[in-house]
Amino acid sequence: MLQQERYEKILFQVQSKGAVKVTRLAKELTISESTIRRDIIELDHMGKLKKVFGGAVSCDTYLTSKETDVKTRAVFSVIEKDSIAKHAASLIEANDFVFIDAGTTTAKLIDFLPDKAATYVTNGLSHALALTRSGHRVYLLGGKVNASTEAVTGTEALAALTKYNFTKCFLGTNAVDLEHGFTTPNLDEATVKTHAAKRSSIVYVLADSRKFETVAPVTFLDIESAWIITDKLGNEEYKCRTEVIETESE
Amino acid sequence: MLQQERYEKILFQVQSKGAVKVTRLAKELTISESTIRRDIIELDHMGKLKKVFGGAVSCDTYLTSKETDVKTRAVFSVIEKDSIAKHAASLIEANDFVFIDAGTTTAKLIDFLPDKAATYVTNGLSHALALTRSGHRVYLLGGKVNASTEAVTGTEALAALTKYNFTKCFLGTNAVDLEHGFTTPNLDEATVKTHAAKRSSIVYVLADSRKFETVAPVTFLDIESAWIITDKLGNEEYKCRTEVIETESE
């Protein structure tokens, strides 16, 4: 099996489950633990996952442990995500009817939402909780709760979506690529994203710069179907549909 | 299980319930108490929770409780009165299709749910999260999220309910009275309770002994329409419809 293939499979596991063990990966991919370890080290250096004793966890779920208040913390991703979320939040206006996708990137958005009289719809359980607690008007999609993503998906959720017509829609993504568009590892989630986008006047996809030029298993939108909100632009070809945030340091 | 995964599970328990016991965590995660203790110490150092005698409490709980309580009582007062929840959970059988009402009383129920292949429907956001995280199949009612109760209510929720036919239904209540039946302060919540009860073969209401002989503004069920699960019985007249739990100190 090619190195690249392994990387993708490992990342897929990490993304969908949140955490994986070295031993399990070795067994499942019938590859020696040595190799799995080397792969994890490499992926950690690339910032695609976080290596921990016994395996790896996704960057998103990783509790910023010991180095939380130490200044050595790798703040880059945090700051990037914050500034992306901040910008996205600033796009919301009074009386907007906004869909907020489940996922960690969009979760940050909630911290920066303006106090304007907007109404929010989401399929993320924790998002709904956060929105409610910060005093916003919230509607939740009903239906089956996906165990790994803690989001409502499936036919019921899609049916619920057809009742709404959003002015704006904010989606997260796992990968962005000119050819494959916006992609994510989970089919159910992808379908919800697609349908939400279809029912929204304006669609924004939040993607930090590391998501570019990568591909995940399922495409949920073409590259032209949404505005990208990102921190910096590697490839100029995305330019026409992208809002780039100046990475203010601090 | 990876260390990080344990940290997350412990933190989730602490945050959703306010407090946890070392012994309970050890049993639930099938991990030795030694390890749980070490985890709690570590999480305390990180500032993610507050270690106390017997377990851990969330930082919020720690700050809001009286100083005298903080040392130990917080854990036990929060945790020790769940015999009602425990009994209720034991009533659930394989293939049951169960509605779990929002509210703090029913939240405890989730900790004791058997691993049987039951399916759960709830209108409580935190309930849905807890159910999902403990590995159960969960459906969530869709619709408007009530800010104060963090539950889904309103016409959409009622409409969603009509799709389901439950084998069992567990409701919380604010007050129980022979004449006024089961009552609660919130009309929207009451309506959801009524409709859920209507669509269930068996209806259980969870009520600790202090709720008896009190009345709240809105009646959601007659006293004869449900089984009461309670810890002790003041008035014998309730007897025919009540399951009393012996307060075992496990």
Place this chain on the structure above:
DNA sequence: GTGCATTTGATTGAAAATGATTGACTTTGC
């Protein structure tokens, strides 16, 4: 084919994490 670089798998001693035990300590109930 040979020669050289890269990748992979196996081994190994060290490091880390875990679970059980024990005596000391804390709380509770009487």
Place this chain on the structure above:
DNA sequence: GCAAAGTCAATCATTTTCAATCAAATGCAC
């Protein structure tokens, strides 16, 4: 107050995981 029950930190033996190392396998140029 006392005794019983529950909980704790410290310690030790065991298991698991790690990084480093080396040899075999693979790929590639010639």
